[in-house]
Structures are given as structure tokens and as C-alpha cells.
Amino acid sequence: MSWGETFRTAIEALLGRRMRSMLTMLGILIGIAAVMLTVGLGEGARRQITEEINNLGSNLLIVMPGGSSVFGGGSATGASMLTLDDAGVIADPAVAPDVVGVAPIMSNRLTLSYGTARTTTSVSGSTVEWPTVRARTLVDGRFFSDAEQASAAQVAVLGPVTASELFDDTPAVGQDITIEGQSFLVVGVLDSVGASSLSNDDDTIIVPLTTMAQRLTAPASARMLSTIYVTARDDASISSAHQQITRALTVNHATTAAEPGFSIMTFQALLTAADTMTAVLTTLLSGLAGISLVVGGIGVMNIMLVSVTERVREIGLRKALGATPALIRRQFLVEAGILGLLGGAMGVALGVVGAAILTPLLDLQVTISIPATLLALSVSLAVGLGAGVYPAARAANLPPIDALRSE
Amino acid sequence: MSALLRMRGVRKVYDTGVIAVEALRGIDLDVEAGDFVAIMGPSGSGKSTLMHILGCLDVPTGGSYELGGVDVSHMSEAELAVVRNAQIGFVFQQFNLLASMTALRNVELPLIYAGVGRAERRERAQAALARVGLADRVEHRPGELSGGQQQRVSVARALVTDPTLILADEPTGNLDSVSTHDVLALFHELHDAGRTIVLITHEADVAAEAHRVWRITDGLLSEAAPSGGRA
Numbered sequence A: 001m002s003w004g005e006t007f008r009t010a011i012e013a014l015l016g017r018r019m020r021s022m023l024t025m026l027g028i029l030i031g032i033a034a035v036m037l038t039v040g041l042g043e044g045a046r047r048q049i050t051e052e053i054n055n056l057g058s059n060l061l062i063v064m065p066g067g068s069s070v071f072g073g074g075s076a077t078g079a080s081m082l083t084l085d086d087a088g089v090i091a092d093p094a095v096a097p098d099v100v101g102v103a104p105i106m107s108n109r110l111t112l113s114y115g116t117a118r119t120t121t122s123v124s125g126s127t128v129e130w131p132t133v134r135a136r137t138l139v140d141g142r143f144f145s146d147a148e149q150a151s152a153a154q155v156a157v158l159g160p161v162t163a164s165e166l167f168d169d170t171p172a173v174g175q176d177i178t179i180e181g182q183s184f185l186v187v188g189v190l191d192s193v194g195a196s197s198l199s200n201d202d203d204t205i206i207v208p209l210t211t212m213a214q215r216l217t218a219p220a221s222a223r224m225l226s227t228i229y230v231t232a233r234d235d236a237s238i239s240s241a242h243q244q245i246t247r248a249l250t251v252n253h254a255t256t257a258a259e260p261g262f263s264i265m266t267f268q269a270l271l272t273a274a275d276t277m278t279a280v281l282t283t284l285l286s287g288l289a290g291i292s293l294v295v296g297g298i299g300v301m302n303i304m305l306v307s308v309t310e311r312v313r314e315i316g317l318r319k320a321l322g323a324t325p326a327l328i329r330r331q332f333l334v335e336a337g338i339l340g341l342l343g344g345a346m347g348v349a350l351g352v353v354g355a356a357i358l359t360p361l362l363d364l365q366v367t368i369s370i371p372a373t374l375l376a377l378s379v380s381l382a383v384g385l386g387a388g389v390y391p392a393a394r395a396a397n398l399p400p401i402d403a404l405r406s407e
Numbered sequence B: 001m002s003a004l005l006r007m008r009g010v011r012k013v014y015d016t017g018v019i020a021v022e023a024l025r026g027i028d029l030d031v032e033a034g035d036f037v038a039i040m041g042p043s044g045s046g047k048s049t050l051m052h053i054l055g056c057l058d059v060p061t062g063g064s065y066e067l068g069g070v071d072v073s074h075m076s077e078a079e080l081a082v083v084r085n086a087q088i089g090f091v092f093q094q095f096n097l098l099a100s101m102t103a104l105r106n107v108e109l110p111l112i113y114a115g116v117g118r119a120e121r122r123e124r125a126q127a128a129l130a131r132v133g134l135a136d137r138v139e140h141r142p143g144e145l146s147g148g149q150q151q152r153v154s155v156a157r158a159l160v161t162d163p164t165l166i167l168a169d170e171p172t173g174n175l176d177s178v179s180t181h182d183v184l185a186l187f188h189e190l191h192d193a194g195r196t197i198v199l200i201t202h203e204a205d206v207a208a209e210a211h212r213v214w215r216i217t218d219g220l221l222s223e224a225a226p227s228g229g230r231a
Helices: A003-015 A018-057 A084-091 A146-150 A160-167 A209-215 A235-253 A267-310 A312-320 A325-362 A370-396 A400-405 B047-054 B077-087 B103-114 B118-131 B147-159 B177-192
Strands: A060-065 A099-114 A117-126 A138-141 A155-158 A176-179 A182-190 A204-208 A227-232 A262-266 B005-015 B020-031 B036-040 B062-067 B088-091 B165-169 B197-201 B212-217 B220-224
Touching (some): A003 A018, A018 A325, A060 A235, A084 A099, A099 A209, A099 A235, A160 A182, A227 A235, A312 A400, B005 B047, B020 B047, B036 B047, B036 B177, B047 B165, B103 B118, B118 B147, B177 B197
Parallel strands (some): B036 B197
Antiparallel strands (some): B212 B220
16 A cells, blocks of 8 residues: 555545544644744843844943942942042053943933933043943934033033933923033933943933042942943953953052952943843743643543544554554544644644734744744644554454444 | 465464463364355354464454465564565455545555556556446445445455455345445455455355355354355
8 A cells, every 4th residue: 555545545634534633633723832932032022132132232341330240239348449540540452452432431420300301310421432331312403512512511511311301392402401400501312222230320410520520429439330331342342352351450450360459341241141041931931831742632632532433434444454563553544643743733833823913912033934834844743643643553453344234 | 285274283262361262272274275264153163363364454463374375473563564464464344445535546545555656546546447337436425325335345355466366254144135245246246357366254045155164163164065156
């Protein structure tokens, strides 16, 4: 008997029990669709996080005072203070050749007002290099100038969220706002970088570092930086830049590598952490969805056993006419395999439709990849075949006379 | 003249674990090529057991059975399947046609297991159906045919592989007298064309159609005097 005939016979048998075949496939269908969607969601989440991190600047290093933890704050004791001097050392090409941009930050949460509108937000003092280092552009006006920085001018650049909180939709540039009782001229408004789940860089206000130090900070902490943003030459030179900064600051602070008194965070580490997290989540959810596949497989086995019992006479006749046990086994395995594979194919289709529906609903790209699809199809085929082994063996081992005798 | 079918001392014991039942107690039987033989017996006589062994559906507990010169008494189920496919054409009391398939597909079945290609299969199945007078019913399903027509389809199925032996088990048991006459007439035609036929029945008038009649009683076979037919 040719394989073609085996398949033809199997398809005829399945079509002869259309409703039951459909219901059996439903079990596999749901399992496969669930696995496809969870894997797709995990993949989508991973991509989104990666994209957000890349938006923040994948070649960005953030130097912070204190602790050695990734997000370390720590107390700013003598050795664990970052100063403008540190920023100057890092910016020296002779010391750190892989560093291309340095933007020291001195920040504080302060209250600002315009007319009756008041808001409290993070006010950062920085240098003219800030827009380049943070890869930010302006929608209106300009950034402050070297001259304004040198003279500690009372000028400010607003984040788009801050601007709309103070000014609603009226133009902010050219207006005077009040920060800690002092008047500041708004010279520019930043473009939005979007609501990121990692930080809110749209609700902020930037003033010259000199102004921040002289007018908005208590004299005791006027030299203390909260952060130094550093850009490496490119993605590949991040780790060498990291080493150069570490070496320079360790020398500058006269500290040891074990207790450096500062910490350097790169988004690479964050990227790795996010990858690990989504991978664990995806595995967990796929495992749960996989259980439904097992249930689907048991359904296939159940129906195949019923089918063998119902078709005892047919099996007996086929044997009498010359079907060997191996051919009968093959027949039932192919039937079970078709149930699995077809159920899987419909599950993939449902997964694709589900992904199309969920993507706008969750505002998260649910990705159905080709390898995932092929894997899902192989798994569903394997589940079908696996579930068919026992029923097929039972059919193959039926003695032909018992099978023919049953009425 | 060598026997097409030769049984010597065939025994069959069913051991239920509690009690062993000896259904066949030493059967000797020779059937020559071209014979038309009837085996008669009441139920419980071992008639069905003998039919199963003759049809290679079961193997004897003891003794030897040669079919077409080959000893089949110790073959595995897979080997027996091949022998059944090539050598034996079955006609059953219940017709045993697959209800979901057309007459043509039913007749093609043994050829499928013989590995015959699609075009040749179709041609041979059509010829076999024409042979039994059902050329115009090839696309009918069993449910659309009368009992006599269904039995003729199963005779076509038995013929289509050109087997050594046609083994008919109570072929008229489920038929009215007109269809019975039809089917028996068909057997005579096949016999006249040189086919070897073994007919198993409990009806004396059906057995009387055969060339030779054997009677089985309590697991033993004895030849009965032909009471008519074409002896």
C-alpha cells in the first residue's frame, strides 16, 4: 500500500466523522494558539524594551556617585562625590579617548510657577553639550548658549510635559517663569521622547549648570553633581569607555576598585536584564500553554481509541483483505498525525489573527515569527503522532477473526 | 494431480485458561484446483474454526496446512496477511463492505494492499464488477444496493485479485431466495470458468450445489455422498 493511499484513506476516515474530528482538533488548536500568543507577547515585549533602551541611547553611560549597585544612590561622602572636576577629567581625550561627549548634571526637585499654574519637577543644571549627549532636539526656541552658561543667566529649557502643565497650549518661549522665587526666561521647549516605561524625560526643565550651582542650590552642595552623562564613540567602545572612566575616577578620588565611590550604569546591562526577565516570563507562560497542548493530545488519544473500537469490523475486513499489522498501525498513526497537524495549523492561524487583534489592544507588538510557527507545527504533529501510538498499536494487534466476528 | 489445498491432521484447541476446547480434532482435507467444494455442518461443529484456518485468518494448534504448495501453518500474522491478499478471495455472510465507499472503491481495496497502481486498479475493479453484472452500479454505495447486489460486489472484490481460492462463508445466509439463486448461479459460472471454490454453509440445499460435499461434526470431517449438483 502506498503512502498516498494511506493518506487518502485517513482523510476519508476523518471526513466521515467531520464533527468529531473538528472537536478533537480544537484541543490542539487552543494549545497551539495559546503557545503562539504567549511567545509572541514575550518577543514583542522584549523588542519594545530594547527599542526604548535604544531610544535612551545605547552608547550612553551614566556615572553616579556612591554605591556599586546598578541604580546605586548611596550617600555622598567625600570620596563618593562627583564633582565638576571629575566631569573635566572624563572629558579629557588623553584620559578617556573613547569618550565623545560629557554632560554633567546637578539636579533637584523644585517648584515652578507661571501665573497661577504651579508644578514640581526635576530641575537639572547642565552644559550646552546636554542635547548632543542625551540625543534630544527642540520643538520650539533654542537651547541656552555658551555665553548664557558663562554668565549664569536665568534661562530655562522646558520638557514638553512641563511646558504644557504650565502653559497649556499657549507658546512658552519668551515667557518668564518663576523657580524658587527667581524669574527665568523660557528660551526653548524640548521635543518629546515619548512616555517611556524606564524614565520620564519629558517632564523636566534644564538650566545652565552655573545658574543651577549659584542660584538654585545651597552653597554647601554647590559642587556636587548628581549624574554625569557620558557618550561613548559607538556601541562597541562602551566597555573600553567604561574602563577608562573607572580608571580616571579611581585615580581622581584616590579610591580602590573594590570601593570606587561611584557607579557606572550602561543600558547594555539593563538590556541584558530585560532580556533575561522576558525570557523567564515567556518560558513560564509557554509552559502553562503547553499543558493545554498535553490535554489536547490526550483528547486525540481518546478519540483515536474510540475510533479503533468503533471500526473493529473495518479493521478486521482490511486485515482479511491483506492489510498487515504494520499497515494498520500506519493508517491510524497517520490519522492521529493529521488531526494534530491540522489542529496545529488552525492554531497558528488563530494565533496570527489573535496577534493582529491584541497588538492594537495592548499597544504591544505581538510577534508571530516563522521559526515559532514551524516549531508549533512540528510540536502539534508530534503531539498527534504521540497520542496515536497506543490506539494504533491496539488496532494493529486486533486478531482478524475477533475483528470480523464482532457484530 | 497435486492438491491446491492440503490439510493433514489439523487440530485447533482454544485454551480459555480454565478449560481447553478442542474445536478441530484432526482434519484431513484435499481440494484440487478447479474444485467446487462445500463444507457443511451445524453451528458448534467447528465449521467457523475450519473456515478461519482455511482462510489463513488463524493458525492451527497442530497438523499442517499447505496452500498452493506453501506451508502456512506456522506463519506470522504479517506473512498471513500477504498470503490472504494474494491467494484468497473472501465472500462473507455479512458482505462486509465499507459503507462509506462506492462499490468500485470497495472492490479496489484488496488491490490497494497488493500495491497495484491507481489506473490498473480501477480498470481491474471495473472489470470485476462487470463480471458480476454490476457495471452500471460502480459509483453506488452499499446502502444504495440490494442485498443480492451487495453480495455480488463482495464476490467481485473476492475475484479482483485473481486468487487461488474463493472462500465463501455462508454467502447466502442473509439473502432472499431470488438473490440466493443469483449468487449461487454466479458461483457456478466462476466454477465453470476454472475457479476453485470452497463454500461453507449449514444449509443442505446450498451445499448440494457443490461438486463435492464434506460434513463436519464435532471437529471431524467426513465426505458426504453428493446429493445432486453437478457431480
